[in-house]
Amino acid sequence: xxxxxGVSSGICIGKVLIKQDKFEIDKKNINNIDYEISxxxxxxxxxxxxxxxxxxIAKEKIGEEESKIFEAHLLILEDPEIIKQxxxxxxxxxxxxxxxxxxxxxNYVDMxxxxxxxxxxxxxxxxxxVSNRIIKNLMGITSFDFSSIKEPVILVSHDLTPSDxxxxxxxxxxxxxxxxxxKTSHTAIMARSLEVPAIVGxxxxxxxxxxxxxxxxxxxxGQYIINPSDELIRQYKMxxxxxxxxxxxxxxxxxEKSVSKDEIEVELTCNxxxxxxxxxxxKNDGEGIGLYRSEFIYIDRNSLPTxxxxxxxxxxxxKKMNGKPVIIRTLDIGxxxxxxxxxFPKEENPxxxxxxxxLCLDKKEIFKTQLRALLRASCFGNIKIMxxxxxxxxxxxxxxxxxxxxxxxxxxxxxxxxxxLEVGMMIEVxxxxxISDLFAKEVDFFSIGTNDLIQYTTAVxxxxxxxxxxxxxxxxxxxxxxxxxxxxxHKEGIRVGMCGEVASNQKLVPILLGxxxxxxxxxxxxxLPVRRIIxxxxxxxxxxxxxxxxxxxxxxxxxxxxxxxxxx
Amino acid sequence: MRTKKVILMNExxxxxxxxxxxxxxxxxxxxxxxxxxxxxxCNGKSIINxxxxxxxxxxxxxxxxxxxxxxxxxxxLVKLIENGFGE
Numbered sequence: 001x002x003x004x005x006g007v008s009s010g011i012c013i014g015k016v017l018i019k020q021d022k023f024e025i026d027k028k029n030i031n032n033i034d035y036e037i038s039x040x041x042x043x044x045x046x047x048x049x050x051x052x053x054x055x056x057i058a059k060e061k062i063g064e065e066e067s068k069i070f071e072a073h074l075l076i077l078e079d080p081e082i083i084k085q086x087x088x089x090x091x092x093x094x095x096x097x098x099x100x101x102x103x104x105x106x107n108y109v110d111m112x113x114x115x116x117x118x119x120x121x122x123x124x125x126x127x128x129x130v131s132n133r134i135i136k137n138l139m140g141i142t143s144f145d146f147s148s149i150k151e152p153v154i155l156v157s158h159d160l161t162p163s164d165x166x167x168x169x170x171x172x173x174x175x176x177x178x179x180x181x182x183k184t185s186h187t188a189i190m191a192r193s194l195e196v197p198a199i200v201g202x203x204x205x206x207x208x209x210x211x212x213x214x215x216x217x218x219x220x221x222g223q224y225i226i227n228p229s230d231e232l233i234r235q236y237k238m239x240x241x242x243x244x245x246x247x248x249x250x251x252x253x254x255x256e257k258s259v260s261k262d263e264i265e266v267e268l269t270c271n272x273x274x275x276x277x278x279x280x281x282x283k284n285d286g287e288g289i290g291l292y293r294s295e296f297i298y299i300d301r302n303s304l305p306t307x308x309x310x311x312x313x314x315x316x317x318x319k320k321m322n323g324k325p326v327i328i329r330t331l332d333i334g335x336x337x338x339x340x341x342x343x344f345p346k347e348e349n350p351x352x353x354x355x356x357x358x359l360c361l362d363k364k365e366i367f368k369t370q371l372r373a374l375l376r377a378s379c380f381g382n383i384k385i386m387x388x389x390x391x392x393x394x395x396x397x398x399x400x401x402x403x404x405x406x407x408x409x410x411x412x413x414x415x416x417x418x419x420x421l422e423v424g425m426m427i428e429v430x431x432x433x434x435i436s437d438l439f440a441k442e443v444d445f446f447s448i449g450t451n452d453l454i455q456y457t458t459a460v461x462x463x464x465x466x467x468x469x470x471x472x473x474x475x476x477x478x479x480x481x482x483x484x485x486x487x488x489x490h491k492e493g494i495r496v497g498m499c500g501e502v503a504s505n506q507k508l509v510p511i512l513l514g515x516x517x518x519x520x521x522x523x524x525x526x527x528l529p530v531r532r533i534i535x536x537x538x539x540x541x542x543x544x545x546x547x548x549x550x551x552x553x554x555x556x557x558x559x560x561x562x563x564x565x566x567x568x
Numbered sequence: 569m570r571t572k573k574v575i576l577m578n579e580x581x582x583x584x585x586x587x588x589x590x591x592x593x594x595x596x597x598x599x600x601x602x603x604x605x606x607x608x609x610c611n612g613k614s615i616i617n618x619x620x621x622x623x624x625x626x627x628x629x630x631x632x633x634x635x636x637x638x639x640x641x642x643x644x645l646v647k648l649i650e651n652g653f654g655e
Binding site for chain 2: 072075076079080081082108111112115119120123127301302303305306309
């Protein structure tokens with residue numbers, strides 16, 4: 001059994017099909033320059049036909065959005081500078097077209113590599129993709145033809161390019177394994193949206209498999225087995241069956257309520273980073289947005305976003321969610337997340353430093369621009385505003401005051417907004433948790449941010465590998481804090497939600513239900529598994545277990561108790 | 569030959585999505601089109617060239633058109649920039 005990084009869950013067993021994309025480019029001297037240039041022209045024409053064809057197929061079989069990548073490729077293919085420079089290189093150096101094109105391409109790729117811009121990185125990948133296609137045509141290598149796949153296969157490759165994944169359809173590919181890539185690589189994202197199991201970072205797999213070898217992949221654990229024994233195949237077939245059964249059960253929960261056996265209904269909402277994530281929210285039946293991270297509007301650019309730009313980004317989400325709640329968190333930047341166009345002081349302890357609401361209350365104009373955009377968007381749906389990193393009542397009051405100022409500015413300009421929009425805060429600092437009884441009198445809702453709450457409560461930097469064992473959601477101190485926050489919120493009649501990893505931790509969901517959590521916000525993919533758990537337990541039973549758990553003294557004991565008594 | 573200086577007012581300047589919008593517009597004309605920023609000149613019909621120019625918001629660039637439809641080309645491209653690429 002070998003291991004890579006599992007990036008898309010599921011198990012599949014099938015025959016290997018290798019997509020070989022490595023080829024050697026020779027540097028050759030040539031005599032007939034005109035002939036070499038005409039070879040290049042012919043190859044470009046051939047490539048153009050291929051890409052146009054791919055665009056057509058992608059549009060029909062996969063979707064409009066996926067086909068757009070090929071429009072970008074056509075623009076690059078016909079780039080007059082690339083063509084001109086390649087021809088000059090052929091002429092001046094008297095070298096073959098393959099070599100000349102590679103040189104020119106690499107020049108640009110190297111240049112783009114040094115610029116910190118997501119867009120340029122993507123175009124770099126596109127340029128390489130197009131250039132390789134032309135070179136293959138020059139060398140007479142046929143590009144891998146996805147339409148020739150007859151029976152479903154497991155695709156194994158060094159890497160997959162955007163144009164590869166745009167051609168992959170679910171009925172032909174059972175899963176894929178690549179040698180390079182990470183959790184957020186293009187391949188990983190594509191695999192999850194196709195819902196096929198996938199492993200990336202499977203080092204050297206190409207030297208260990210051949211076409212038609214049998215392969216088992218477990219996309220959850222990131223494990224794969226080449227040519228397994230009959231016994232292993234039997235075992236994994238059972239696992240596959242079980243997993244598919246589980247998936248089926250989950251899918252049957254779409255449209256169902258998130259309600260416990262004793263009729264306690266909770267809200268299962270999603271964490272999103274940009275409007276792009278909405279498809280996944282709707283597909284997984286998210287009941288609202290529990291955390292819309294507004295940072296994405298601010299990053300990957302050279303200047304602050306304008307009020308109008310922000311307004312559009314918030315409006316689109318509010319409209320698409322069609323009346324369901326959309327909680328938008330105001331700018332949470334600083335600490336480890338900086339913006340290239342804003343100056344940040346160098347800090348000894350960035351997580352305890354100038355970040356989130358602290359920065360916003362200092363740079364009031366930036367904050368008010370966002371608040372005005374949020375208010376304006378509130379007419380288009382059920383928007384709620386949430387402030388991050390609040391640690392004192394004074395901060396909350398100042399933030400609310402600035403929100404009021406923004407309202408007055410809009411009123412004076414006769415710009416409409418929803419005056420009743422709810423204002424809440426994240427509870428992620430222990431100080432706020434401990435005086436949550438006081439905070440509850442001044443906001444409409446709480447959302448517990450467990451990632452930071454664990455880090456601050458246990459004094460464990462969650463990015464420090466050396467102490468990663470100390471970072472645990474089962475720490476009794478954390479569970480007691482959560483219980484306190486929920487009770488304090490309920491005493492004042494406000495709703496209490498949670499938007500950290502803990503809200504979708506399958507072992508802790510029952511406990512949270514027992515404590516009375518009203519809203520669980522998580523990544524869209526977790527909605528149905530959590531709904532399944534909620535529907536199979538009763539709050540009353542959980543309250544019984546909480547009485548025992550709350551008196552345990554160690555995280556290990558808590559986890560053990562849950563494993564033994566609360567396995568759903 | 570015709571030229572005009574313009575200031576990029578759209579948020580992402582000329583080194584992201586707007587670059588392809590610009591090239592698509594430039595391709596509609598027969599004239600040669602170039603963009604000049606400081607001492608660098610690049611081909612306005614080349615997406616890769618344009619991206620490598622690194623023209624950001626607030627930068628002053630010169631558009632130069634040469635050819636039979638140079639007047640219409642200049643007008644069309646200036647309009648595109650002044651409208652902020654519809655961003």
